[in-house]
Amino acid sequence: MPVSAMNAPTQGITAAAVTLWNVSVAFRLAGGGIYTAVEQATLNVADGEFVAIVGPTGCGKSTLLNVTAGLIAPVVGRAEIFGGPLPGLNRQAGYLFQADALFPWKTALENVAIGLETAGVPQAEARAKARTWLTRVGLGAFADRYPHMLSGGQRKRVGLAQVLIRDPKILLMDEPFGPLDAQTRQIMGNLLLDLWNADRKAVMFVTHDLEEAIALSDRVVIMSAGPASRIIGDWTVKLSRPRDISEIKLEPAFHALHREIWQSLKAEVIKGYEQTHG
Amino acid sequence: MSKINLLLLQVLVAVVAIALWYVLTTFPVFGKVLLPPFFFSNPWDVASQVVTWFVTGVIWKHLWVTLIEALLAFVIGSIGGVLVGFWFARQPRTAAVFDPYVKMVNALPRVVLAPIFTLWLGLGIWSKVALGVTLVFFIVFFNVYQGVKEVSPTVLANARMLGMSERQLMRHVYWPSALSWMFSSLHTSVGFAVVGAVVGEYLGAAAGLGYLIQQAEGVFDVAGVFAGMFVLAAFVIAIDVVVTMVEKRLLVWRPVVGDSRP
Numbered sequence A: 001m002p003v004s005a006m007n008a009p010t011q012g013i014t015a016a017a018v019t020l021w022n023v024s025v026a027f028r029l030a031g032g033g034i035y036t037a038v039e040q041a042t043l044n045v046a047d048g049e050f051v052a053i054v055g056p057t058g059c060g061k062s063t064l065l066n067v068t069a070g071l072i073a074p075v076v077g078r079a080e081i082f083g084g085p086l087p088g089l090n091r092q093a094g095y096l097f098q099a100d101a102l103f104p105w106k107t108a109l110e111n112v113a114i115g116l117e118t119a120g121v122p123q124a125e126a127r128a129k130a131r132t133w134l135t136r137v138g139l140g141a142f143a144d145r146y147p148h149m150l151s152g153g154q155r156k157r158v159g160l161a162q163v164l165i166r167d168p169k170i171l172l173m174d175e176p177f178g179p180l181d182a183q184t185r186q187i188m189g190n191l192l193l194d195l196w197n198a199d200r201k202a203v204m205f206v207t208h209d210l211e212e213a214i215a216l217s218d219r220v221v222i223m224s225a226g227p228a229s230r231i232i233g234d235w236t237v238k239l240s241r242p243r244d245i246s247e248i249k250l251e252p253a254f255h256a257l258h259r260e261i262w263q264s265l266k267a268e269v270i271k272g273y274e275q276t277h278g
Numbered sequence B: 001m002s003k004i005n006l007l008l009l010q011v012l013v014a015v016v017a018i019a020l021w022y023v024l025t026t027f028p029v030f031g032k033v034l035l036p037p038f039f040f041s042n043p044w045d046v047a048s049q050v051v052t053w054f055v056t057g058v059i060w061k062h063l064w065v066t067l068i069e070a071l072l073a074f075v076i077g078s079i080g081g082v083l084v085g086f087w088f089a090r091q092p093r094t095a096a097v098f099d100p101y102v103k104m105v106n107a108l109p110r111v112v113l114a115p116i117f118t119l120w121l122g123l124g125i126w127s128k129v130a131l132g133v134t135l136v137f138f139i140v141f142f143n144v145y146q147g148v149k150e151v152s153p154t155v156l157a158n159a160r161m162l163g164m165s166e167r168q169l170m171r172h173v174y175w176p177s178a179l180s181w182m183f184s185s186l187h188t189s190v191g192f193a194v195v196g197a198v199v200g201e202y203l204g205a206a207a208g209l210g211y212l213i214q215q216a217e218g219v220f221d222v223a224g225v226f227a228g229m230f231v232l233a234a235f236v237i238a239i240d241v242v243v244t245m246v247e248k249r250l251l252v253w254r255p256v257v258g259d260s261r262p
Helices: A061-069 A108-117 A123-136 A152-164 A182-198 A210-216 A252-277 B003-026 B043-056 B058-090 B092-107 B110-121 B125-149 B153-161 B166-184 B186-203 B209-218 B222-250
Strands: A018-028 A034-045 A050-054 A076-081 A093-096 A170-174 A202-207 A219-223 A231-236
Touching (some): A018 A061, A034 A061, A034 A231, A050 A061, A050 A210, A061 A076, A061 A093, A061 A170, A061 A202, A093 A152, A093 B153, A108 A152, A152 A182, A182 A210, A202 A210, A210 A219, A210 A252, A219 A252, A231 A252, B043 B058, B043 B222, B058 B125, B058 B186, B058 B209, B058 B222, B092 B125, B110 B125, B110 B186, B125 B166, B153 B166, B166 B186, B166 B222, B186 B209, B186 B222, B209 B222
Parallel strands (some): A050 A202, A050 A219, A170 A202
Antiparallel strands (some): A018 A034, A018 A076
């Protein structure tokens, strides 16, 4: 159901993995004005919970992730990680970016290993682990390829391994499968769920694809169209796990939930479209 | 087009050009030689001059001098360009202060500096090296500056999220990015190193290809000028082949234009 009165995050016995308190983010525009991307967003992500954040294009979904990652600081409000403040970069988070973020001058293996090497793990050990991770994401045979020799889906797999090898407690994903074709997205979604099932991390998964959001997550959070976008809905997804994305989309419960969420999202999508194209 | 066909056509161009040159400088057309040999020499004289140079071994000394000058200019100019480029890119305030002066010096036609360098450094190789350095430096400098500044913000954010410290960012992100930009201008900067050396020699030297051409010109030995030009062209092509080989090794990670994904 939509949250009308914003439910303040309740401090449980164990602190949530991510708590955003009343977060507002604004940017100074080149012309001198100020653009408010996100306004008064309050969000709780429990440890081990998979939360999908859905909203129309340009609504500041990525901004919420960047705040959680510590890449940008909110103007108002604050982010807490496992109950503690977030002074700078979020060291407990792994971030899978929307755009290509692999180091083009490193091979797939080096790309995956680098996160361990920077942490002081000896190179041989880091590389051995990286090889295991590449195999885990199905790219065992592509270790020596440079990113430009890999397909878009393969690059995303390398990115996933690069992030997961550091074993972050929180996984931030910004439309990671956005540029991929429908089939590859489904395969990547299943891969992600498999990996996540192995050791449930807290996940914030940003997408504009409602079907993808429901199929993957435990909770779907809806944001309104920007500027000054807010969190306008919060649904729990009560579908059983483990899931197979292509199969779960056939279940009646999936459709019921999809219809329910879409009712509230539709108005925002139209509003967002009118603002950007009108 | 197959490789052999391409090669044949390429050779054909040279044959036609040389044949035209030969005919027009040797046989009168409508009672008049269109290209007077005094100004245009002819292929035969030029070829025999080149052969004489190589047979007597005169040329090696000059080639060697030019090569050393170009090499020194390239190395010194590149090191300077990389260091200053890095420094400016990481210190925007310094860059802003020096910006008008950098632009001013870069806008200056470098040939006018040659007499000053000769005055300061003498007629030996160092005045030519200095001229080459002023050419190479700016190419490398601008490329490295651009390379460091235009590191993809996503790659940078990713590196930070992967826990890289400032030093590690330098080594794993800024440095490779700057180098890739520098290497993409490798052909240009090597070419300019040679230009600096030859122009410097031409304007006053005791040895080198530029000196050789200038000497021939001084006695109206057109065949000598052309012969010098041909040797110089072959020399530059040889260097370019080496540069291409180096480039291929160093930039394996870069997509080749038109390369289809394996």
